[in-house]
Amino acid sequence: MKTVKIYQLNHLSPRQFQHCKAAQMEAAQVWDACMEAHKAARLTHAPWPGRDALQKTTKGRFALHSQSVQMIVAAFLANIETTHKLRQSHPHMQMKYPWRTKRFYPVKWPAQAVSKEHGRVVLPMGKHRPSLVLLIDLPETSGACSLVWNNGFELHVCVEIAQAEKAPGTAQATVDLGEIHLAAVTTNTGAAMIVTGRGIRSLKHLRSKQLGKIAKKQSRCKKYSRRWKKLQRAKNKQCRRSERRIRDVRHKATRQVIDFCVEHQVGTLFIGNPHGVRDKNNGRHHNQRMALWEYGKDIDYLTHKSKAAHIMSFSGSERGTSSRCPVCGHRHKPKGRNWACRHCQFSGHRDLVGSVNMHQLSFGFARDVSSFLHVSTSAWLVQAK
Numbered sequence: 568m569k570t571v572k573i574y575q576l577n578h579l580s581p582r583q584f585q586h587c588k589a590a591q592m593e594a595a596q597v598w599d600a601c602m603e604a605h606k607a608a609r610l611t612h613a614p615w616p617g618r619d620a621l622q623k624t625t626k627g628r629f630a631l632h633s634q635s636v637q638m639i640v641a642a643f644l645a646n647i648e649t650t651h652k653l654r655q656s657h658p659h660m661q662m663k664y665p666w667r668t669k670r671f672y673p674v675k676w677p678a679q680a681v682s683k684e685h686g687r688v689v690l691p692m693g694k695h696r697p698s699l700v701l702l703i704d705l706p707e708t709s710g711a712c713s714l715v716w717n718n719g720f721e722l723h724v725c726v727e728i729a730q731a732e733k734a735p736g737t738a739q740a741t742v743d744l745g746e747i748h749l750a751a752v753t754t755n756t757g758a759a760m761i762v763t764g765r766g767i768r769s770l771k772h773l774r775s776k777q778l779g780k781i782a783k784k785q786s787r788c789k790k791y792s793r794r795w796k797k798l799q800r801a802k803n804k805q806c807r808r809s810e811r812r813i814r815d816v817r818h819k820a821t822r823q824v825i826d827f828c829v830e831h832q833v834g835t836l837f838i839g840n841p842h843g844v845r846d847k848n849n850g851r852h853h854n855q856r857m858a859l860w861e862y863g864k865d866i867d868y869l870t871h872k873s874k875a876a877h878i879m880s881f882s883g884s885e886r887g888t889s890s891r892c893p894v895c896g897h898r899h900k901p902k903g904r905n906w907a908c909r910h911c912q913f914s915g916h917r918d919l920v921g922s923v924n925m926h927q928l929s930f931g932f933a934r935d936v937s938s939f940l941h942v943s944t945s946a947w948l949v950q951a952k
Contacts, residue, residue: 570728570875572724576721583699590692592671595671600624602643604624605665621644625640634677676712703722706726737835741839741925742824745764746764748764750865754831758831761916828878838880839884841862888922901917
């Protein structure tokens with residue numbers, strides 16, 4: 568299977584930096600051309616342009632490699648298809664087709680266009696145009712590349728990795744995602760584990776404080792002055808550093824979840840999707856915490872790692888699982904991290920209760936909680952370091 572490896576391009580020369588910037592601006596013009604053609608077809612009620620029509624419209628017009636242009640066209644058509652499906656299945660989302668012009672857009676190269684030679688990678692920009700040369704030693708299993716701006720240029724490289732030949736076992740497990748505890752996992756064999764997410768929370772809090780200090784200094788400067796630009800570079804540097812640290816902790820935390828599933832021979836994994844937690848207004852402090860909770864990335868990381876371990880994973884709603892007693896079914900909203908039932912006197916960790924109740928939603932049967940009465944107090948808390 569394939570994964571993506573990220574290379575930071577922190578040591579670009581001014582000429583290389585301008586070359587990358589010009590390439591992304593050219594890619595944005597390709598996107599805008601596709602957007603204008605599709606918008607004109609919608610307004611005139613004409614047939615929507617397909618791949619052949621858009622490739623003919625963009626052919627030879629832009630200073631990019633021909634296959635890079637084709638990949639942008641394919642990405643645009645995928646966006647159109649996804650938007651069309653969401654407009655039909657979720658009309659309340661009021662999704663719009665692409666309508667806003669872009670200034671920059673990631674540049675993509677397929678595997679056959681990328682040239683690796685003597686510790687460097689050569690990315691073609693089209694006939695009679697100088698190629699983009701980066702001093703990066705790519706692995707032999709590398710493939711397609713993308714030039715991405717993320718508070719600094721990055722090269723995202725598709726790399727082939729090994730995949731498990733068969734599933735670890737036939738056990739079933741559920742994962743309850745959280746903002747304080749990143750994941751609470753329980754299996755139908757009576758095992759449980761909690762992975763804390765306080766490290767990620769503290770890194771985000773530190774980032775917000777540091778960016779606030781820089782923004783306060785920047786507000787006293789004239790925009791685009793030398794000092795303003797210096798502070799902006801410091802802000803970008805802090806954002807890049809925080810994102811790398813958060814991404815590293817998230818990878819380690821989700822890796823511990825999958826290793827736990829492999830150890831306990833899990834073959835099927837259900838990942839609860841807490842979509843909707845941001846809809847309720849609970850004050851600016853709680854709203855900020857919810858806005859910074861990137862549970863979508865947790866789901867993506869767990870899905871990708873479970874695929875590499877040959878574990879079948881799927882996601883769905885977890886609504887109501889944290890407010891129901893797994894023994895008697897009584898409902899009430901818990902306070903604190905411990906869940907105590909007022910009817911049957913059952914008590915257990917709040918996140919583990921949510922994970923246990925997901926077994927009925929995901930696998931269609933109520934899990935035997937006799938073993939959970941034991942693991943709720945003996946489950947170990949793991950901190951990703």
